[in-house]
Amino acid sequence: MSTYNPPTLLQLALEGVLRKDSIDFSDLEALPIMLFPPLFIKAFNSRHTEIIKKMVATWPFPCLPVGTLLETADVEMLQTVLDGIDILLTQNVSLRCKLQVLELRDVHQHFWDVWTGREDEVHSAETRSEKKVGEGISRKPLRGVKIYYVHSYQTDWSVQTFCL
DSSP states (O other): OOOOOOOOHHHHHHHHHHHSSOOOHHHHHHSOGGGHHHHHHHHHHTTOHHHHHHHHHTOOSSEEEOHHHHTTOOHHHHHHHHHHHHHHHHSOOOSSOOOOEEEOSSOOHHHHHHHTTOOOOOOOHHHHIIIIISTTSOSSOOSEEEEEEESSSSSOEEEEEEEO
């Protein structure tokens, strides 16, 4: 005998947002911060490129660790993320955006685990964003975004800084 597990309110909310192929910047400004990571993952995996661009431009955390997500993605999804950075740097679309680091290395899996409910710790959403995302990163937004990536699979790390 099988049991039916109805979708959670979070799952229904995310699906409702993704039903539209696009979202306005004002809608993202009104979106609770705790919905950004699960919505980003769902939009990324569903290849909603327009939503991803706008989410990157309004990302409310200091770090966006997309390296883990890019393991299974193609060049189009990387280009989508970079287009979102371009929107962030060329247009003043968000007062909420605190993005300082676009992490392209495969290192911050813990960030996504916490936000998708795979973490055993019990914290409020605000505590999670402060403890897990903000460790070692100043709270004051900078005038540029640092992008970390692996130049080769050896120990040769490169850092690019794009300034406004």
